[in-house]
Amino acid sequence: MLDTEPDLSTRLFSHIDFTHGAVAAVSGGSDSTALLLLLKQHLDRAASSAKLLAVTIDHGLRQGSAAEAQAVAKLCAERGIAHRILRWSGRKPSTGLPAAAREARYNLLAEAARAEGIGLIVTGHTADDQAETVLMRHARGREPADMAGRGLAGMAPGTLYDWREWIVRPLLGMRRSTLRDFLRREHVGWADDPTNIDEVFERPRVRAALAGESAGHVENALRLAGQAAVERRQLGAGAADLIRRFASQPGTGLIRLDPALLTAGDDRAAIYALRILLATAGGVAFLPDQTRSEALFGRLKAGFLCATLSRTVVDFRRAGLFLRREARGLPPAATAVDNTIWDGRRHITLNDRADALLIAPLGATAARRLAIDDEETPASLMRAALAAEPASRQALENPGLPRGEPGSPAFVARPVVSPFSHFLPSFDLAPARAVAELIGASALPASPWGGHSAD
Numbered sequence: 001m002l003d004t005e006p007d008l009s010t011r012l013f014s015h016i017d018f019t020h021g022a023v024a025a026v027s028g029g030s031d032s033t034a035l036l037l038l039l040k041q042h043l044d045r046a047a048s049s050a051k052l053l054a055v056t057i058d059h060g061l062r063q064g065s066a067a068e069a070q071a072v073a074k075l076c077a078e079r080g081i082a083h084r085i086l087r088w089s090g091r092k093p094s095t096g097l098p099a100a101a102r103e104a105r106y107n108l109l110a111e112a113a114r115a116e117g118i119g120l121i122v123t124g125h126t127a128d129d130q131a132e133t134v135l136m137r138h139a140r141g142r143e144p145a146d147m148a149g150r151g152l153a154g155m156a157p158g159t160l161y162d163w164r165e166w167i168v169r170p171l172l173g174m175r176r177s178t179l180r181d182f183l184r185r186e187h188v189g190w191a192d193d194p195t196n197i198d199e200v201f202e203r204p205r206v207r208a209a210l211a212g213e214s215a216g217h218v219e220n221a222l223r224l225a226g227q228a229a230v231e232r233r234q235l236g237a238g239a240a241d242l243i244r245r246f247a248s249q250p251g252t253g254l255i256r257l258d259p260a261l262l263t264a265g266d267d268r269a270a271i272y273a274l275r276i277l278l279a280t281a282g283g284v285a286f287l288p289d290q291t292r293s294e295a296l297f298g299r300l301k302a303g304f305l306c307a308t309l310s311r312t313v314v315d316f317r318r319a320g321l322f323l324r325r326e327a328r329g330l331p332p333a334a335t336a337v338d339n340t341i342w343d344g345r346r347h348i349t350l351n352d353r354a355d356a357l358l359i360a361p362l363g364a365t366a367a368r369r370l371a372i373d374d375e376e377t378p379a380s381l382m383r384a385a386l387a388a389e390p391a392s393r394q395a396l397e398n399p400g401l402p403r404g405e406p407g408s409p410a411f412v413a414r415p416v417v418s419p420f421s422h423f424l425p426s427f428d429l430a431p432a433r434a435v436a437e438l439i440g441a442s443a444l445p446a447s448p449w450g451g452h453s454a455d
């Protein structure tokens with residue numbers, strides 16, 4: 001081994017907090033195999049008590065995947081690394097297979113981490129993957145105004161999964177060729193996934209195109225991503241600041257924006273804040289379209305209105321600018337499932353698991369019976385927001401039960417920051433934190449970078 005290699009693993013991992021261990025996602029390809037060996041080297045030297053679990057997902061999608069997983073198991077056994085193979089046993093869709101496989105993979109990795117009390121998953125995404133991602137997004141050119149600030153930032157160094165586990169990508173600044181050189185020196189082989197060169201798919205096409213370009217082409221793409229990431233973080237910090245200064249929550253499900261937001265002076269950040277709040281109030285995973293959000297912002301500047309965007313009613317009147325979930329398209333009454341998200345907005349925790357509990361929107365009739373004692377906010381708005389909150393059917397039908405708030409003692413409905421509750425790229429930490437504080441969502445888990453800021 002070259003003398004420089006301990007420096008390499010220190011450089012890659014020393015800013016990450018491994019106190020609570022790590023799951024290494026190892027497919028058996030060159031990148032994640034190198035990731036595993038470099039991480040093991042680092043932990044042996046710097047954090048020998050930290051738990052390391054390598055996990056390989058066998059998607060069962062091509063011949064040979066089980067053998068590749070076994071090869072990783074063998075390598076791990078030789079190196080004294082705990083390893084698990086997890087199979088994707090769910091239904092395989094006929095369209096959108098790569099996305100479904102990715103979703104299943106992250107879910108299995110997160111479950112494995114949770115089972116071991118580990119809050120950190122590391123993946124082997126490289127600078128080459130980053131360049132491909134940026135070029136693909138560039139080529140698609142969707143929503144140019146938005147992509148300039150967000151999508152072109154590429155993959156974030158970290159992503160919070162389900163508001164719980166951090167997925168960290170320590171190799172994002174490393175070229176694949178460097179990692180392969182490392183493996184060759186270590187005399188460790190790797191598997192080549194044939195789908196990586198199957199040009200039916202977009203990523204392999206971009207990969208092949210990049211292989212024919214000079215190194216400068218990749219560097220340009222990475223520089224572009226770096227600049228876009230800085231812009232995205234700045235925009236997020238600006239939006240977070242505006243949310244803290246101008247947004248409040250007068251009642252459950254109701255967000256009030258001080259109209260001074262419209263003239264605060266930073267329209268880009270205000271529109272970004274508005275988009276995040278619209279998605280949150282509506283329980284939508286994606287931010288509303290940039291162009292429509294800009295148009296809405298322009299109309300708000302012009303005066304009072306009532307409009308709907310992203311399943312959210314935007315009601316601007318003398319008393320203020322209010323956002324709430326529209327009444328249309330709420331989930332029908334259904335048996336509550338513990339630890340699930342209701343309507344994209346509320347995390348449901350059941351207190352009493354013995355009984356089948358029916359949850360339905362509270363509805364306008366029941367909301368009308370609730371006592372509202374808020375002098376500043378129109379009671380009709382408070383009630384309209386409460387009508388879209390989850391309530392147990394039992395509580396609704398039993399007039400003897402106490403009123404005042406929807407819900408029931410049988411479950412807790414905790415707000416979630418909808419656009420970031422499943423995947424929160426570290427670029428967007430600041431606005432996610434500001435919205436979580438605003439709506440009373442759970443606090444974010446500690447950052448994997450400890451005192452360093454790599455987000």
Ligand SMILES: Nc1ncnc2c1ncn2[C@@H]1O[C@H](COP(=O)(O)OP(=O)(O)OP(=O)(O)O)[C@@H](O)[C@H]1O
Binds near residue numbers: 026055056123
């Ligand atoms: N079968 C697998 N088992 C475990 N980890 C995997 C598997 N496939 C991919 N990974 C992890 O994901 C990283 C990226 O892999 P790859 O680029 O093939 O996936 P991707 O579909 O682009 O993933 P992503 O959606 O996260 O970008 C790998 O370096 C590895 O850490």
